[in-house]
Amino acid sequence: xxxxxxxxxxxxxxxLSGTWMKAKIQxxxxxxxxxxxxxxxxxxxxxxxxLRGKYVVLDFWGTWCKICLKxxxxxxxxxxxxxxxxxxxxxxxxxxxVKWKHWVDSLKDEMPWRHVIMGRKLYIQQDYRIKGYPTKVxxxxxxxxxxxxxxxxxxxxxxxxELFAK
Numbered sequence: 001x002x003x004x005x006x007x008x009x010x011x012x013x014x015x016l017s018g019t020w021m022k023a024k025i026q027x028x029x030x031x032x033x034x035x036x037x038x039x040x041x042x043x044x045x046x047x048x049x050x051l052r053g054k055y056v057v058l059d060f061w062g063t064w065c066k067i068c069l070k071x072x073x074x075x076x077x078x079x080x081x082x083x084x085x086x087x088x089x090x091x092x093x094x095x096x097x098v099k100w101k102h103w104v105d106s107l108k109d110e111m112p113w114r115h116v117i118m119g120r121k122l123y124i125q126q127d128y129r130i131k132g133y134p135t136k137v138x139x140x141x142x143x144x145x146x147x148x149x150x151x152x153x154x155x156x157x158x159x160x161x162e163l164f165a166k
Contacts, residue, residue: 038116055086082164088113
C-alpha cells in the first residue's frame with residue numbers, strides 16, 4: 001500500500017503535466033533505448049529489441065490525454081507519407097487494460113500501428129524519463145535514441161521529414 005501511495009503522486013504529476021505542458025525536446029533522454037517487454041492488444045508479449053535494425057517511434061500516450069488523441073491523425077499521416085521507413089509502437093500509460101483495448105480496437109483505422117500497454121511497469125516511464133504526454137521517442141536502427149519530444153511538437157514531424165523524405 002505504501003508503494004502505491006508513493007507512485008500515485010508521481011503518476012499524477014505526469015498525467016497533469018502533459019495537459020498543460022508546452023511542446024519541447026527532452027534533453028535528458030537516455031542515449032540508448034532501454035529494452036522492455038509488454039503485452040499487445042492480442043495479449044502477446046512484444047519486446048522492443050525485436051525491432052532492432054529499423055527506425056522506431058515510441059508514442060507514450062493514454063486515452064485520457066486529449067492532446068495525445070488530437071495528435072493521432074498527424075502521426076498516421078506521417079506513417080502514410082513514409083511507408084515502411086519506420087515502425088510506430090503506441091505505449092499506453094495509465095489506462096486499465098479493458099478501456100485501452102476498447103479504444104485501440106475501435107480506432108484501429110486511425111491508429112494502424114502496434115500498441116502495447118504499460119500497466120504497472122512504471123519503471124519504463126522512469127527509464128525513458130517521461131515528463132508529460134504525449135512523448136514521442138525516435139530510435140535509430142541500432143537502438144540509439146535520436147530525440148525525444150514532449151507534447152505535440154512540430155519539430156518531431158520536421159525530423160521525420162529530414163530523415164525519410166529522401
